[in-house]
Amino acid sequence: MKVRASVIVQGRVQGVAFRHHTARTAQQLGVAGWVRNLPDGSVEACFEGEEKDVVAMVQWCRRGPELARVDELIEKLGEYTGEFTGFQVRG
Template identity: 65%
Template sequence: MMVRRAVVVSGRVQGVAFRNHTQRTALELGVRGWVRNLPNGDVEGCFEGEDAAVRQLVDWCRRGPASARVDRLTEREERHTGEFGSFEIRY
């Protein structure tokens, strides 16, 4: 079953390669979508793919890379659109 989830990750998540690691993990899992830094210091992402793979990516975001400190992750389910061709870092 294909799903779409949007997340916002708060904590020490900018300046620690969070976006690069998220992209690498998404590509390994076959998840499509994007990730970007927000002006307030959070990281936002939109993930589409098989339910199990998207859940794995969201769970990974709850921890992040070793240099990150995730204080909170908010998640919402959205309607799957299939609009993404790959997984990109947005600027």
């Protein structure tokens, strides 16, 4: 079953290659979507794909890369749209 999840990750998540590692992990899992920095210092991402892979991606975001410190993760589930063809790092 294909699903969609959006997350906002708060903590020390900018300046630690969070977006780069998120994109690499998503590509390894075959998850489509995007990740971007927000002006408040958090990171926002949207993932679509097989449920087990999207769940794994959200779990990865709870830890992040080695230099990150994740204080909070806000997750919102949505309907799978199929609008993404790959994974993109945005602004």
